[in-house]
Amino acid sequence: MRKIIVYSLFFGAIAIAINACQSASEIEMAKYMSNGKDIYQARCQNCHGENGEGLGELAPPLTDTIFLKSNKQKLACYIKNGVNEPMQIHGKTYQEKMPAFKDLHDIDIAQVTVYITNSFGNRHGMYTYEQVANDLKSCN
Amino acid sequence: MKKILGYAAIAGFIALGASCTQEKKLPIYGDREAKITKDANGNEKIDTVYKTIPNFKFLNQDSIEVTQDAFKNKVYVADFFFTSCSTICPIMHRNMKTIFDKYKDNRDVMFLSHTIDFKYDKPSVLKKYAQKLGADVPQWQFLYGSKEEVYKLAEKDYLVAVQEDSSATDGYIHQGWLVLIDKHKRIRGAYDGTKTEEVEKLKTDMDILLAEKD
Numbered sequence: 001m002r003k004i005i006v007y008s009l010f011f012g013a014i015a016i017a018i019n020a021c022q023s024a025s026e027i028e029m030a031k032y033m034s035n036g037k038d039i040y041q042a043r044c045q046n047c048h049g050e051n052g053e054g055l056g057e058l059a060p061p062l063t064d065t066i067f068l069k070s071n072k073q074k075l076a077c078y079i080k081n082g083v084n085e086p087m088q089i090h091g092k093t094y095q096e097k098m099p100a101f102k103d104l105h106d107i108d109i110a111q112v113t114v115y116i117t118n119s120f121g122n123r124h125g126m127y128t129y130e131q132v133a134n135d136l137k138s139c140n
Numbered sequence: 141m142k143k144i145l146g147y148a149a150i151a152g153f154i155a156l157g158a159s160c161t162q163e164k165k166l167p168i169y170g171d172r173e174a175k176i177t178k179d180a181n182g183n184e185k186i187d188t189v190y191k192t193i194p195n196f197k198f199l200n201q202d203s204i205e206v207t208q209d210a211f212k213n214k215v216y217v218a219d220f221f222f223t224s225c226s227t228i229c230p231i232m233h234r235n236m237k238t239i240f241d242k243y244k245d246n247r248d249v250m251f252l253s254h255t256i257d258f259k260y261d262k263p264s265v266l267k268k269y270a271q272k273l274g275a276d277v278p279q280w281q282f283l284y285g286s287k288e289e290v291y292k293l294a295e296k297d298y299l300v301a302v303q304e305d306s307s308a309t310d311g312y313i314h315q316g317w318l319v320l321i322d323k324h325k326r327i328r329g330a331y332d333g334t335k336t337e338e339v340e341k342l343k344t345d346m347d348i349l350l351a352e353k354d
Contacts, residue, residue, distance in 0.1 A: 057272035
């Protein structure tokens with residue numbers, strides 16, 4: 001009887017340890033999501049809306065998951081430098097200027113991008129600040 | 141005896157309930173003065189003169205001159221904004237649009253947005269903005285005017301602070317009030333257009349104001 005308890009405790013501990021290892025990236029992701037949400041609410045929500053619905057034709061919605069996926073490398077540039085070119089989103093053309101957010105650091109951009117691309121019906125996974133630094137090099 | 145007391149209590153509660161359902165009235169804001177007039181018999185009468193929005197003449201999004209006549213006998217919501225504002229204006233107009241959607245078919249209700257960017261927001265710019273917001277209809281007037289006239293109207297009459305400020309993100313600073321004006325051009329409420337709960341309050345107050353008898 002005693003053996004069973006000891007064994008079950010032992011294997012239980014191993015299971016918990018493995019489980020914890022697996023979720024390390026999930027914890028990182030959750031951290032990005034929650035910080036990203038704060039940045040979104042403070043800097044993006046006024047135009048793009050609480051649920052990424054946009055504002056008329058003045059600000060595009062953030063729900064076009066195909067656009068976000070195919071332009072993932074450009075998103076950091078859009079946020080950091082603003083946008084002044086027409087965009088096709090959900091088949092509609094949006095051409096209002098988006099302001100630049102020069103004061104956001106790479107980590108902020110990474111977090112807010114993770115939040116946007118994993119909310120509003122999008123599910124594009126992790127995007128690290130190292131990737132942001134890399135993507136910012138090729139802004140036009 | 142006890143029974144009588146019980147009935148009295150019930151009657152009391154009913155009376156209390158009735159007094160609570162009495163018509164609610166919105167306050168009238170701004171300075172007021174007393175005017176003493178004499179009628180035909182020489183009796184003195186005291187009238188209260190309330191603050192009203194003075195007449196104005198501006199160009200709207202269709203480059204047509206608009207005066208206060210356009211708002212005659214209308215209840216309207218007024219605000220001050222500019223099209224290139226990326227901070228509070230989008231929130232204000234997102235919220236104002238929900239009020240607009242609610243009263244779209246109500247001929248007693250109008251909307252008025254004054255731009256404070258006298259350099260850039262010419263009627264053609266306002267027109268584009270109105271179209272993109274989905275509010276380019278006569279019920280919502282977007283008005284352009286000179287700095288002196290618009291800023292004076294904002295600060296002296298609508299009691300909204302507006303200012304040019306080169307250190308601000310977009311070059312101007314202003315308050316986000318949505319001001320509720322009644323059919324007699326009097327201010328009946330001011331609501332923070334950036335807060336959804338205050339905008340909901342505006343909608344409730346709008347209904348009270350519309351139900352008000354002159």
